[in-house]
Amino acid sequence: MSDEHSGMPDKPTLRAIARQRRRAFVAGLDPLAHRLAFKVLPSPLARRLADVRTVALYMGIEDEAPAQRLAAKLIETGRTVALPRVIDRMGSMEFLAWHPDAPLLPGRFGTSHPEQGDGPVAPDAIIAPLLGFDRAMNRLGQGGGYYDRAFARYPDALRVGLAWSVQEQEAIPADPWDLPLHMVLTEVELIEGEES
Secondary structure: EEEEOOOOOHHHHHHHHHHHHHHHHHHEEEEHHHHHHOOOHHHHHHHHHHHHHHHOOOOOOOOOHHHHHHHHHHHOOOOOOEEEEOOHHHHOOEEEOOOOOOOOOEOHHOOOOOOOOOEEEOOOOOEEEEOOOOOOOOOOOOOOOHHHHHHHOOOEEEEEEEHHHHHHHOOOOOOOOOOOOOEEEOOOEEEEEEHH
């Protein structure tokens, strides 16, 4: 199926292609390169996070780029780190403060999240998983709308996609409600949007 107006594949088709490409890339990645990926905050991203107090990460599932590897560096620089907790199948989630030493509870869709603690926190930056991205900073997610809703709920938060370089696509179709990312961090580069 393609979008009638542009000849561009539709989102479900793009998701299937993206999952397959990501799986093959990660399977062929050198184990040492995999272990070292996403452990360092590039200087431009560190500068953008200078005034940020709370950064939402996620626990990478299967072959997703592992955002949890950024936690130690963020905590070391005085940031609070939070992880999402999926609340329901309607696209609702909240962010809960987390420290890498704390246990995680099993959540929906194979996710894991911290205990409730003092309750939800409001992130100043959201580092989000994705299936695909383009240079216009459009993000292709899993299709549940969880991060679309989080971006809308926290419109002033810095929106950063985390991905393997193979997840870049020429163009991602954007719906009217989609908020573009400000940046995408891959294992080889930090890509900044024009208005970053």
